Amino acid sequence: MEGGGTYNRSSGVQASDLDRAIAAFTQAAREVPLPPSAEPVLLADYGSSQGRNSLRPMKAAIEMLRTRLGPERPLCVTHTDLPGNDFATLFETLAQDADSYLAGDAAVFASAVGRSFYQRILPPASVSLGWSSWAVQWLSRAPAPLPDHVQVACSNDMAAKQAFARQAAEDWRDFLAARSFELRPGGRLVVLTMARDDSGEFGYRSLLQALVDELRDMVAAGFLRADEWARMTIPTVGRNRDEWLAPFASGASFEGLSAVHFEQVEGHDRFWAQLQADADTRAFGANWAAFSRASVFPTLAAALEPASDEGRRSAFMDRLEAGVAGRLAAAPERMRIPLALLVIAKPQA
Amino acid sequence: MEGGGTYNRSSGVQASDLDRAIAAFTQAAREVPLPPSAEPVLLADYGSSQGRNSLRPMKAAIEMLRTRLGPERPLCVTHTDLPGNDFATLFETLAQDADSYLAGDAAVFASAVGRSFYQRILPPASVSLGWSSWAVQWLSRAPAPLPDHVQVACSNDMAAKQAFARQAAEDWRDFLAARSFELRPGGRLVVLTMARDDSGEFGYRSLLQALVDELRDMVAAGFLRADEWARMTIPTVGRNRDEWLAPFASGASFEGLSAVHFEQVEGHDRFWAQLQADADTRAFGANWAAFSRASVFPTLAAALEPASDEGRRSAFMDRLEAGVAGRLAAAPERMRIPLALLVIAKPQA
Numbered sequence: 001m002e003g004g005g006t007y008n009r010s011s012g013v014q015a016s017d018l019d020r021a022i023a024a025f026t027q028a029a030r031e032v033p034l035p036p037s038a039e040p041v042l043l044a045d046y047g048s049s050q051g052r053n054s055l056r057p058m059k060a061a062i063e064m065l066r067t068r069l070g071p072e073r074p075l076c077v078t079h080t081d082l083p084g085n086d087f088a089t090l091f092e093t094l095a096q097d098a099d100s101y102l103a104g105d106a107a108v109f110a111s112a113v114g115r116s117f118y119q120r121i122l123p124p125a126s127v128s129l130g131w132s133s134w135a136v137q138w139l140s141r142a143p144a145p146l147p148d149h150v151q152v153a154c155s156n157d158m159a160a161k162q163a164f165a166r167q168a169a170e171d172w173r174d175f176l177a178a179r180s181f182e183l184r185p186g187g188r189l190v191v192l193t194m195a196r197d198d199s200g201e202f203g204y205r206s207l208l209q210a211l212v213d214e215l216r217d218m219v220a221a222g223f224l225r226a227d228e229w230a231r232m233t234i235p236t237v238g239r240n241r242d243e244w245l246a247p248f249a250s251g252a253s254f255e256g257l258s259a260v261h262f263e264q265v266e267g268h269d270r271f272w273a274q275l276q277a278d279a280d281t282r283a284f285g286a287n288w289a290a291f292s293r294a295s296v297f298p299t300l301a302a303a304l305e306p307a308s309d310e311g312r313r314s315a316f317m318d319r320l321e322a323g324v325a326g327r328l329a330a331a332p333e334r335m336r337i338p339l340a341l342l343v344i345a346k347p348q349a
Numbered sequence: 350m351e352g353g354g355t356y357n358r359s360s361g362v363q364a365s366d367l368d369r370a371i372a373a374f375t376q377a378a379r380e381v382p383l384p385p386s387a388e389p390v391l392l393a394d395y396g397s398s399q400g401r402n403s404l405r406p407m408k409a410a411i412e413m414l415r416t417r418l419g420p421e422r423p424l425c426v427t428h429t430d431l432p433g434n435d436f437a438t439l440f441e442t443l444a445q446d447a448d449s450y451l452a453g454d455a456a457v458f459a460s461a462v463g464r465s466f467y468q469r470i471l472p473p474a475s476v477s478l479g480w481s482s483w484a485v486q487w488l489s490r491a492p493a494p495l496p497d498h499v500q501v502a503c504s505n506d507m508a509a510k511q512a513f514a515r516q517a518a519e520d521w522r523d524f525l526a527a528r529s530f531e532l533r534p535g536g537r538l539v540v541l542t543m544a545r546d547d548s549g550e551f552g553y554r555s556l557l558q559a560l561v562d563e564l565r566d567m568v569a570a571g572f573l574r575a576d577e578w579a580r581m582t583i584p585t586v587g588r589n590r591d592e593w594l595a596p597f598a599s600g601a602s603f604e605g606l607s608a609v610h611f612e613q614v615e616g617h618d619r620f621w622a623q624l625q626a627d628a629d630t631r632a633f634g635a636n637w638a639a640f641s642r643a644s645v646f647p648t649l650a651a652a653l654e655p656a657s658d659e660g661r662r663s664a665f666m667d668r669l670e671a672g673v674a675g676r677l678a679a680a681p682e683r684m685r686i687p688l689a690l691l692v693i694a695k696p697q698a
Contacts, residue, residue: 039388040472040475074472074473076472078460083437083440083441083443083444084437084440084441085437085440086437087436087437087440087461087463088432088433088434088435088436088437088463090463091432091433091434091436091462091463091464092432092433092463094432094463095432095463095464106469109462109470109471109472110462110464111427111460111461111462112436112460112461112462112463113440113458113459113460113461114436114437114439114440114441114443114444114461115440115444115459120455121458122458123389123423123425123458124423126389
């Protein structure tokens with residue numbers, strides 16, 4: 001992710017589809033068994049980025065827990081992300097944002113963990129409520145180069161597609177196994193994530209096309225080297241229904257966890273809705289380009305050499321953003337945003 | 350603190366005097382009563398910065414706790430600092446440093462809290478062992494401008510000196526009160542910090558003189574504006590024995606805490622020792638200037654306007670570092686480093 005609050009400012013796409021997931025999280029907060037009275041109740045946010053999109057779900061769950069526990073019971077919220085995440089912006093958001101769940105509740109204690117959620121990163125049987133939005137589509141690594149695209153859903157390289165599918169299956173199992181270790185008996189985990197729908201659609205087609213066209217033009221213009229372009233791979237996947245539910249095949253439990261809810265959600269393209277209202281194609285392009293810059297440009301820029309050349313990195317980001325914005329403005333299309341919503345439960349002991 | 354690992358690389362001064370404090374922390378780990386068997390044991394590190402200097406004390410305490418608890422009991426370590434701290438480097442240090450306490454112990458769980466330790470930032474009665482090194486000399490704010498210096502110990506402005514002393518007393522009480530809330534009954538807190546010795550000496554004289562001389566030259570040369578220089582104040586204080594012990598006057602407890610140990614420690618000027626061995630005055634100046642850059646230059650640079658001018662900020666830091674290095678190399682003196690070591694205990698219920 002890009003630092004300095006970029007993700008917080010340009011994550012409105014992710015924010016607009018949280019309502020269904022927040023409702024599921026609030027219901028989990030209503031139903032989850034709570035630890036003995038001396039212990040704090042721990043909520044975990046897996047893949048927080050800079051935290052802006054975590055405020056609403058955490059606040060909703062905390063409000064529900066307060067109706068059950070009263071105002072004084074200590075609640076802990078732990079936000080996790082990769083070590084290099086912009087945790088300073090996360091903590092500044094928690095301290096200053098008007099929507100922060102810390103405001104007005106002195107018995108909530110926030111913390112962060114900078115470790116990959118594909119391993120055990122919180123104490124055993126400690127988490128009552130887990131939340132993860134727009135995070136588990138990021139693989140632990142890119143398992144293969146993509147010779148013809150930056151996103152595996154748009155690639156025609158069958159070997160690469162198989163390698164990504166294998167990695168996606170392994171990472172999802174690893175994610176669930178680590179959460180099973182961390183969840184308390186009776187604990188719940190709500191996951192909202194990018195996905196492929198039942199027709200196999202990953203979405204974002206015109207955005208991804210604009211991105212690749214612009215990168216290819218940069219190579220043709222000599223701005224980008226061929227080996228840099230070859231290394232550019234976004235390690236995200238859209239798993240489909242079968243892939244999400246594979247660990248729980250035939251209703252079985254996996255590592256002691258059950259999938260108690262699965263739902264496909266179609267995200268709302270709010271930039272498209274805005275375009276219908278104001279006919280501002282330039283804003284439509286700029287908004288999607290800014291979303292793209294915040295979420296995936298840093299991953300692409302990591303392929304630049306030398307890595308220390310901040311000036312070139314920033315020129316690359318600016319040029320790519322302007323190029324993508326211009327292409328989308330010239331031929332605006334409504335973006336498909338296929339999502340999956342899962343609720344995972346650990347049975348009571 | 351400056352980001353990008355600067356503090357980790359240039360905090361050797363702080364590291365060299367940790368031995369006595371680590372011994373006290375290890376003893377606390379040997380003696381502290383432990384929570385019931387289901388609960389993790391929580392160690393808190395108050396004012397971690399980028400974490401490098403926290404690895405040894407945490408590792409020593411964890412090794413001691415492992416002899417008491419065996420290899421499987423979950424231990425949690427929470428590092429706290431201000432919201433804007435460089436937590437990415439902290440987490441990268443924990444993940445990659447060969448001395449990390451996470452290496453080889455899968456039952457230790459690290460986290461961070463980005464909130465000021467002058468308030469309650471961890472759950473009530475949760476912390477078994479607290480650690481704070483080179484941190485509580487930082488006040489919550491500069492209570493007055495210093496018209497004649499950047500460090501109150503070198504100022505002759507009596508009104509400012511009194512304002513700093515009042516703030517220091519208030520902040521120390523606030524720090525202790527918040528820790529009293531967080532410590533478990535029987536918990537211990539070890540504090541190593543800059544201090545004034547019994548003669549009133551704060552130390553670092555030639556370094557502070559070089560700093561102020563260089564800043565004054567920058568003003569004379571027109572590089573620094575007079576109003577910028579006037580705003581430059583380092584909000585650190587060296588409290589003396591009476592000031593450390595004031596909340597516990599006549600052996601009384603304060604907020605339920607007792608001071609079970611107080612000791613003045615004279616820090617070792619390892620750059621001076623190196624100079625005796627190699628006669629390299631340039632290295633002596635460069636080492637102290639790098640220490641100073643990592644610990645206090647960011648505070649000074651915060652007075653520059655406009656704050657957004659990264660180029661000028663970085664030119665200021667470079668010029669100040671070079672100037673300080675040159676002045677110290679021209680007239681090297683052994684640096685006095687007065688420290689205080691306290692062990693605070695919360696009685697068992």
